[in-house]
Amino acid sequence: MKLVFLGTSAAQPTENRGMTCICLVLEKEILMFDAGEGAQVAFHKAKIGWNKKMKILVTHLHGDHCVGILGLLQTMSLQSRTESIDIYGPKGIEDFLAANLKVLNFGLTFPVRIMTIKEGLVLDDETYTIHSVEAEHSIPAYSYVFEEKDKPGKFYPEKAKEIGIPEGKLWHEIQRGKEVIVGNKTIKPADVMGEKRKGKKIGISGDTRPTAKLEGFFKDCDYLTFDSTYSDELKEKAKENYHSTAKEAAELAKKANVSNLILTHFSTRYDDAQILVNEAKTIHSSVIAAKDLLEIEIK
Numbered sequence: 484m485k486l487v488f489l490g491t492s493a494a495q496p497t498e499n500r501g502m503t504c505i506c507l508v509l510e511k512e513i514l515m516f517d518a519g520e521g522a523q524v525a526f527h528k529a530k531i532g533w534n535k536k537m538k539i540l541v542t543h544l545h546g547d548h549c550v551g552i553l554g555l556l557q558t559m560s561l562q563s564r565t566e567s568i569d570i571y572g573p574k575g576i577e578d579f580l581a582a583n584l585k586v587l588n589f590g591l592t593f594p595v596r597i598m599t600i601k602e603g604l605v606l607d608d609e610t611y612t613i614h615s616v617e618a619e620h621s622i623p624a625y626s627y628v629f630e631e632k633d634k635p636g637k638f639y640p641e642k643a644k645e646i647g648i649p650e651g652k653l654w655h656e657i658q659r660g661k662e663v664i665v666g667n668k669t670i671k672p673a674d675v676m677g678e679k680r681k682g683k684k685i686g687i688s689g690d691t692r693p694t695a696k697l698e699g700f701f702k703d704c705d706y707l708t709f710d711s712t713y714s715d716e717l718k719e720k721a722k723e724n725y726h727s728t729a730k731e732a733a734e735l736a737k738k739a740n741v742s743n744l745i746l747t748h749f750s751t752r753y754d755d756a757q758i759l760v761n762e763a764k765t766i767h768s769s770v771i772a773a774k775d776l777l778e779i780e781i782k
């Protein structure tokens with residue numbers, strides 16, 4: 484599993500930063516959070532795969548977070564994609580996409596399903612869940628949390644052989660957490676496997692002020708990407724525009740016991756995000772600035 488940042492700029496692109504788009508690339512699926520204009524260009528560069536199973540989750544309907552869906556769908560059609568795409572977003576997402584798909588006469592080569600979300604459980608997959616919560620922005624906006632379900636422990640084939648479990652179907656079953664019977668003995672998964680591995684929790688703030696609600700929502704995240712539009716000097720501007728400063732992001736991350744904070748959504752005035760990292764680091768010990776095409780391996 485890896486996080487891939489396809490765009491890290493706020494409101495408008497710069498020479499080095501595209502519009503907001505973050506992909507969580509799982510083994511069998513891509514979860515894309517927001518798709519600002521030009522998302523398909525960065526998607527192409529990142530070589531994530533045009534036909535891989537995919538869902539797009541939109542935080543809010545500001546253009547820099549959703550206009551890129553159109554270009555992405557069009558390029559995917561030209562790439563002859565066949566796999567369907569599910570798109571989730573706040574009220575209005577359906578109107579926005581349906582109207583554009585109709586007017587532009589897209590000729591999609593794959594099915595697109597559009598779902599309007601509310602606060603709460605958005606997705607309950609076999610291996611993960613995604614929840615949403617209302618953020619505090621100038622228009623209705625959501626933050627998302629991805630939580631991987633706990634994974635079975637490491638399987639020790641030598642132990643299985645020692646106990647006498649024949650290789651094949653029974654190995655498969657016990658690895659999936661089922662007890663198996665060999666001869667007259669019942670063998671538990673714990674006899675041949677290590678401790679369950681705790682799933683990872685990853686938070687995506689979208690555009691928002693830091694709020695107590697978000698602090699609870701992002702509690703104990705392994706990784707949190709958070710709105711860091713401004714430096715501390717512009718904290719009043721951050722309030723006015725319903726964004727956060729890097730320092731505010733770090734304060735929230737610290738209170739929420741987040742392990743690793745990733746700053747993103749930078750105002751165009753910061754060519755170099757180091758000033759934002761430095762400010763955040765006065766509060767939280769593990770901070771990095773996202774940049775376009777940055778990949779973070781989640782282990």
Ligand SMILES: [Zn+2]
Nearest residue numbers: 493494547690
């Ligand atoms: Zn934005």
Ligand SMILES: [Zn+2]
Nearest residue numbers: 543545620690
């Ligand atoms: Zn916004």
